[in-house]
Amino acid sequence: MNADANPRLSSHFRMQWEDAQQAWVLLYPEGMVKLNASAAEILKRCDGSRDVPALVADLETAFDATGLEPDVRAFLDMARQQQWVA
Amino acid sequence: MTATDRPGPPLWLLAELTYRCPLHCAFCYNPVDFARTSAEDELDTEAWLRVLNEARALGSVQCGFSGGEPLVRDDLEVLVAEAHRLGYYTNLLTSGVGLTEDRAEALKRAGLDHIQLSFQDTTKELNDFLSHTRTFDLKQKVAHTIKANGWPMVMNCVIHRLNIDHIGEIIEMAVALGAEYLELANNQYYSWALLNRDQLLPSREQLERAERITNEYRAKLGDKLRIFFVVPDYYETRPKKCMNGWGNVFLTVTPDGTALPCHTAKMLPGLAFPNVREMSVGEIWYDSEGFNRYRGDGWMSDTCKTCPDKEKDLGGCRCQAFMLAGDAAAPDPVCDKSPAHQVVLDAVARAQQPGAVTTAPLVFRDPKASRQIAP
Ligand code: SF4
Ligand code: SF4
Numbered sequence: 322m323n324a325d326a327n328p329r330l331s332s333h334f335r336m337q338w339e340d341a342q343q344a345w346v347l348l349y350p351e352g353m354v355k356l357n358a359s360a361a362e363i364l365k366r367c368d369g370s371r372d373v374p375a376l377v378a379d380l381e382t383a384f385d386a387t388g389l390e391p392d393v394r395a396f397l398d399m400a401r402q403q404q405w406v407a
Numbered sequence: 408m409t410a411t412d413r414p415g416p417p418l419w420l421l422a423e424l425t426y427r428c429p430l431h432c433a434f435c436y437n438p439v440d441f442a443r444t445s446a447e448d449e450l451d452t453e454a455w456l457r458v459l460n461e462a463r464a465l466g467s468v469q470c471g472f473s474g475g476e477p478l479v480r481d482d483l484e485v486l487v488a489e490a491h492r493l494g495y496y497t498n499l500l501t502s503g504v505g506l507t508e509d510r511a512e513a514l515k516r517a518g519l520d521h522i523q524l525s526f527q528d529t530t531k532e533l534n535d536f537l538s539h540t541r542t543f544d545l546k547q548k549v550a551h552t553i554k555a556n557g558w559p560m561v562m563n564c565v566i567h568r569l570n571i572d573h574i575g576e577i578i579e580m581a582v583a584l585g586a587e588y589l590e591l592a593n594n595q596y597y598s599w600a601l602l603n604r605d606q607l608l609p610s611r612e613q614l615e616r617a618e619r620i621t622n623e624y625r626a627k628l629g630d631k632l633r634i635f636f637v638v639p640d641y642y643e644t645r646p647k648k649c650m651n652g653w654g655n656v657f658l659t660v661t662p663d664g665t666a667l668p669c670h671t672a673k674m675l676p677g678l679a680f681p682n683v684r685e686m687s688v689g690e691i692w693y694d695s696e697g698f699n700r701y702r703g704d705g706w707m708s709d710t711c712k713t714c715p716d717k718e719k720d721l722g723g724c725r726c727q728a729f730m731l732a733g734d735a736a737a738p739d740p741v742c743d744k745s746p747a748h749q750v751v752l753d754a755v756a757r758a759q760q761p762g763a764v765t766t767a768p769l770v771f772r773d774p775k776a777s778r779q780i781a782p
Contacts, residue, residue: 333559333587335496335520341416341466348496350521350561350588353418353469404630 328376328397328406329369336364347405363396367406373397412703416466417658417692420495421473422458423670424483425449425662428476428772429504434565434600434607435772437475438673440781442774448663452482454684456489458660461688463493467658470495475662478505484517491518498523500563503549515556522553523590525563550584562586566617567594567607568758574617578624582632589632591621593639597671597726599772602780606769608758614642641751645716646723646739653701653725658692666691668698671726675735701725701735710738710745 330336335348336356345361347354356364362383366376377390400406426441450458459470470490477483478501490497499514499522506522526546553560562581566574574591581589593614596604609617621636628634640647650657650669659667664683667673673680680697681690692698704712704721711722722728723739731740732747740747770776 332557337494339466339468341468346468348468348520350523350559351469351471351498353496 327369327372328367328400330364330367331404331407334405336361359392360396363393364400364405367397367400413693414654414702415656417462417688418467418656419469419471419658420459420462420467421471421657421659421670422455422486423473423475423659423661424455424477424480424486425475427479428474428502429479430476430502431771431773432565432599433603433769433771434567434594436595436598436600436670437772438671439598439602439777441475441772442777443781444661444663449480450660450662450664450683452485454664455482455486458683458688459486459490459493459495462658463490463495465689465692468495469498471498471500473500476502476504478510484510484513487514487519488517491520496520500525502526503546506549506552508552511552511556515558519558521561522558523561523563524549524553525565547584550586554585559588560584560586561588561590563590563592565594566591566609567600568609568613569607571609571613571617575620575624578621578632578634582628586632588635590635590637591617592635592637595640597730599770601730602770604754605757605767608639608641608754610759610761611642611755612759614638640727640741641755643741644743646720646727646741648720649724649727649739652721654692654698655702658688666695666697668701669726672697674726675729678735706736708737714744 333349336345337348338344339346342355345356345364347356347364362380363376366379371379373394374390377393380389380393381387397406425446426437426444427446472483472486477499480486487497487499497518497520499519501522501524503524524546550560562584564570564577570577577591578589593609594600594607596608600607618636618638621634624632625634654668657669659670660683661667661670661673665673665680666683666688667680672678678697678700681695683691686695700706704717707717707722711717720739720742723742725735727739727741728737729735731750732738732745737747738745740751742748
């Protein structure tokens with residue numbers, strides 16, 4: 322798999338905000354993962370419209386930060402392994 | 408439980424819509440006295456809609472529709488649509504009987520997220536034997552319908568002594584049907600399966616062979632098919648953390664509206680479980696005696712209370728403790744520290760004999776058998 326392909330949340334997962342848990346969650350057949358804030362920000366941007374460098378740039382602008390790329394890539398590797406992201 | 412550890416929300420709502428079912432599985436998890444609940448006793452559409460709304464307001468987010476066979480209810484589409492509108496992730500647990508193309512399309516339009524298709528075995532003969540009906544061709548048709556509607560293909564097969572030696576064929580079949588997830592769930596010995604335990608509990612040799620074959624397929628198939636293999640807890644020395652803790656995340660509502668922390672808990676004596684006809688889901692979850700009884704560790708026997716592992720399994724399953732040790736507050740007898748552990752060892756020892764363990768006939772789950780057992 323090309324690590325630079327535009328990441329997109331798999332159609333078998335649904336991400337939504339849960340008030341009762343005060344968190345974004347990832348829902349899938351008979352299961353749920355509670356996301357921390359940074360995971361949620363990355364996944365929100367996995368809509369297939371941007372590649373990894375653009376995703377990183379977008380996050381860095383939104384949070385006024387730099388040097389996020391290694392963390393984003395590490396998270397996406399894990400997310401691909403879990404099949405959250407294709 | 409102390410006043411300060413207020414439990415979190417019931418994240419998981421299991422709506423057991425009906426006990427009616429066209430099949431007669433010898434391992435059925437419905438209570439053996441299910442025939443006491445007739446179709447007229449079932450909650451109506453309006454009551455279910457209220458339950459869905461109240462639970463969602465508390466924070467329930469996974470919603471399972473099961474039974475019996477939930478497709479027997481002709482308001483299933485209405486309930487799924489409301490659950491979807493409320494923001495639940497909706498799961499249908501079905502044997503596939505009744506899932507015509509029309510109903511599948513209607514459920515898709517209603518927003519159903521996932522179907523778990525259960526099947527008994529790949530060998531038609533054995534399958535028909537175990538469920539007492541000729542349903543296997545149908546399962547294949549249903550599998551295609553599920554794929555055609557774009558649902559993830561999730562299969563569940565209950566594994567036991569009589570089909571465990573076909574594990575390779577079962578996996579092959581799942582691959583052929585395009586399954587993405589396959590749960591090989593070893594039978595748990597409750598309800599009907601407990602009645603049939605001697606016939607259904609596999610030997611250690613059978614189990615080890617099945618795990619070995621499963622691992623070979625995992626290595627071969629990789630991500631194409633994710634296989635979950637659930638070992639029967641009788642072969643463990645520590646119990647499972649049942650339902651992830653009593654009244655912790657799971658809420659089951661039975662066909663007649665009784666609310667339970669787990670779908671088998673109704674068997675426990677001396678506990679009044681509330682009914683959604685009389686109490687709101689919030690009162691049931693946070694305030695009812697039935698839900699509070701086994702929260703925390705105040706109820707535990709000294710064996711568990713003083714045990715360093717108590718956070719890991721919370722003393723195991725209350726129903727199993729009641730069924731095998733005669734006391735719902737005892738340690739789960741699967742635990743080798745339990746004074747009643749011998750009961751489990753004896754059942755396991757009997758299972759090591761080759762061939763059929765007993766000449767007693769299998770008891771198939773049907774209303775007549777249910778009325779005989781629990782008039
Ligand atoms: S286990 Fe079998 S008999 Fe029991 S509800 Fe499910 S399909 Fe019906
Ligand atoms: S003694 Fe009780 S708490 Fe300890 S491992 Fe056994 S069942 Fe679990």
